[in-house]
Amino acid sequence: MEQMLVYLAYAAAALGALAVYAALPREGRPASRGVVLTLVAAAVGALLLLMGQLLGEAGQRVYFYVLSLLTLGGAVRVVTHPRPVYAALFFVMVVLSTAALMVLVGAEFLAAALVIVYAGAILVTYVFVIMLAQQSAPQSGGMFAQALQYDRDSREPMAAVLVGFVLVGTIAGVIVNYEWTGLAEYKTTAAExxxxxxxxxxxxxxxxxxxxxxxxxxxxxxxxxxxxxxRIPQHDEGEPELAPGEIGKRVSPF
Amino acid sequence: MEFVRRHPIFAALSALFVLAIGTLVGAAVIWSAFSEQIKAILDDQFYFSVILSLVLFGLIMGAVAYSILLERKISAWVQDRYGPNRVGPYGVLQPIADGLKFLLKEDVIPANVDKSLFLVAPWMIFIVGLVGFAVIPWGGAFRWPWMDADAPPLVAQVASVDIGLLYILAVSSMGVYGVVLGGWSSNNKYSFYGAMRAAAQMLSYEIPLGMAVLVAILSTGMLRLEQMTEYQAQHGWLVMYHPIAALILFITALAEANRMPFDLAESEQELIGGYHTEYSAMKLAMFFLAEYAHMITSSALIVCLYFGGTHVPGWHWLNTSESAAAMLARMGVMGAKVFLFICLYMLVRWTLPRFRYDQLMRLAWKSLVPLTMALVVIQVLIVYFDAWRWWALIGNAALLLVGAVFSVASGRRITGRQHSLRRAQGELMAYR
Missing domain, CATH: 1.20.5 (Single alpha-helices involved in coiled-coils or other helix-helix interfaces)
Incomplete structure (x- = not known):
């Protein structure tokens, strides 16, 4: 049973890798939307199967599923969206739904800290920098029309997807196999x-x-x-220091 | 008399009167028919919270509409004018006229904007401005008249969460997105400058804001807002121990709401309207509604953290009674305190000129952040050594003294590049 779950985790990761690979923006031969959707559906199905096996009859499953699907969908759009501003906003969505997942398991402080630190500070800086770098543009003529060349074409799709999803698969396999002990001593009471x-x-x-x-x-x-x-000098070297009212007209000492 | 009867205000007032009577009669009929079911719903904290959030939403939207009128009246008072006085007696129906105008104006979406973000941005800022209300303790614990005396009391607060204060910080830290996205998606240089200024300013002022809040957390040792007000009811309002932190919280709240001394993001003289230049009709109104809702939230936060929340010194019935009437009275007290703060916001707006940008950043990073750091250290020492609480006030005074000595001894003005200016002036004087 354990072994089967591990293989299921690997399968979900592999399907996810295929889906993300197909969905990455490509200028040459972009995968058709149907292929991408089918792959995404297959990956999500495998994941739901895994989750159902893992969680059993655990409560609040609807919220959990909705939020984790939002998180995963947002994360996929972060890497596949051709416009960086939207990618950053999807990242915000990922952070928010992760925070909601944390609230669901009772870790309110972590949720608040995540939102304050990531969504409220770090990602604002991301958005800030991206917006400084790129002017917004009308979207007519297709989504790719205005995106810059290096955004339209993902650079190393195969290597990136492989590395990322091997990591994901390994972590998922370990989590599925792991015996969670030693947590009892950190159990908290509702009053505290x-x-x-x-x-x-x-x-x-x-x-x-x-x-x-x-x-x-x-x-x-x-x-x-x-x-x-x-240090930015207040005055250029050699330039006489002038009172503000005098700036612009020459003041000769004699 | 004939003139009065013909006047549209008369028609409007009589319609309102009929509407009010009808509502009362309808409510009475519904109450007599379904009183058991209604009581059952009102007794349940969850349904009560839902109802309370709807009621609060309505109240706050009304308060926002009327605070715009208040703003115009106060500005008129400051500038020795009449202010709006055409619509209704003393202009009291002006907000309705304004709202109708906003609703009926043409809603222009310029051709070259990033449409989806352009549409989302006002909602983003509007929702963020509103959801902070959920954890503010408006009325404390109470029981309905028909409930048993030993039944667990209800709480007149939408959600009593363990991390109340952090929730508000988290929500308010999301407020930047609406401004930034609105400015960027407009595809207009002025909007974009406004958004950039707003983002830098809000990020900078979030730090002293968080630290001023941290001082309150350290003083009370709690994160739930209702427990913090409880603490202040027992030990005295926190503003008595930490006046500087209260002042800094107020200043940073002004900056977070993009209010006057800090409204470089929408300064009309330089940027037309800043990030909402391209917006019109209801979307523009939503930016304003969000600004005023933000003012109300931050005032409520300041009141809860430093000015005792619903507590009034010496009024025992109001502070402790668990009757529904006392709950309503406490809501009234809270509303009155928030109202005072909003008046203060408005007076500040019409009194102080706008900062220059370098002054704005200097104020945040070179004075507010070190000051709040020192305050946090003072409070940490008091907590660690379990010292007499009033050492906090002494520490505040000492901090002011050190600051005064430092600024006098260093001989530099704290306003921007003035020192180089004065050096130039000195040279000029020496030359003459």
Whole structure:
């Protein structure tokens, strides 16, 4: 049974890889929409089968399925959409539905942190940079008409899909096989709440990891400032310093 | 008399009167017929929350419409004018006229916009402005008159979640997208400049905002907003311990709502209208509604965090009673406090001039962030050593003192590039 589940996980990953490979934007011979849809449906079916076997009669399955399908669909569109701004927005969708999945299992703090950090800060910067790089454009003449050349054609579709989905398949196989023990000691009560318990665990059992993460972030910040720091002179060399009212007219000392 | 009867206002008022009577009669009939079922629904927290969220939505939309009138009236008062006074007595029907105008205007979608994002952006900013209301504790715990005295009380709050405050932070951090997408999809340079300014500004001011909120979290040791107000009812409002943090929270809330000293994103003189230049009719109205809804949410947040929420010192019945009347009174108190803050927002808008962009960034990164960091450190020390609570106020005073000494000793003005200007002036004076 276990073994079969592992193979099912591998099969789902392989079908997903095929679907994503077909869906990646290509200028030469893009796969027909029917092929892509069939592959996506097959991959989703395999995944649902796997999930059904894994979860059994676990409750809240409808929400779980809807949210995980949203997450996966968004993630696929992140890599296959030819317009970077839309890809970034699909990334936002992935983050939001992942946060909702976390709420579903009772990890509200992680959900809020994910939304604040990723959707609220990092992805805003992504969108910001992408928008600075590209002007928006009318969409007439097909979706590909306005996308730039390097967005219309994915660069190494085969290698990327292979690497990505081998990783996905391996992780899925391990998760399916893994015996989840040692979690009981971190069980929380409803009265205490997960946030409080998480804070306590992070600052006692895992204090060193938290400190190290903080140090890493500080180092990264210092590095960023050191790279970006550059003194901009208020005046060009040789140019006389003028009071604001005097700028534009020559003031001769004699 | 004839003039009064012919006036359209008279017709409108009598129609409203008939409508109100009809509603009352209808409600009474429905109540007498289905009172058991209605009571059963109202007793259930889930259905009550759903009803409350609908009621709050209506109330807040009304409040938003009238706060636009209030804004115009306050601006008129500040500038020594009358303000809108044509529609209805003292202009009280002006919001209805404005709303009708927005609804009936032609809804233009320019030819060269990125259509899907252009349509989504106003909704995005509008929804984000509204969903924050869910965790604000508007009225506290209460029981209906027909409920048993020992039944578990209902909570006049749409959702009482474990991470109440973080939820608000998460939601408000999503507010940038509406602005950025609206500006970018318009395919207009001015809109785009506005969106870029807004994004940089909102990202920068989120940091002092988060830290000012963190000071409140550290002081109370809680994340649920209703427990934080409870704490303040017992130990005194947090603004007494941390006045600087309260002020910083207010300043950053102004910046997050793109309100006046911080409204570079839509500055008319430079950018026409900023990110909503290309929008018209109801979509434009939604940007405004979102702005005002955001003002109400952030005022409610400030009230809950630093000004005691529904608490009024010395009024025992209001603070502790679990009757429905006390709940309504508490909602009224909350509404009054929010109203005061909104008036303050508006006075600030019509009093202070707009910042220059470098001043805006300097204020966030060079003064607000270090100040809030110092406040967090002060509060952390108090929590760690379990010290006397009023050390926080002393620490605040010391911080102000250090800041004053520092700014006097360094001899630099804190407004932008003024120091180079003054050096040039000094040279000029020496030359003369």
């Amino acid at each position: 709440g997960n946030t409080l318990a998480l804070g306590r665990v992070l600052l006692t059992d895992f204090a060193v990891s938290v400190e190290l993460a903080g140090l890493l972030l500080t180092v990264a910040m210092v590095g960023a400032i050191a790279l970006a720091r550059k």
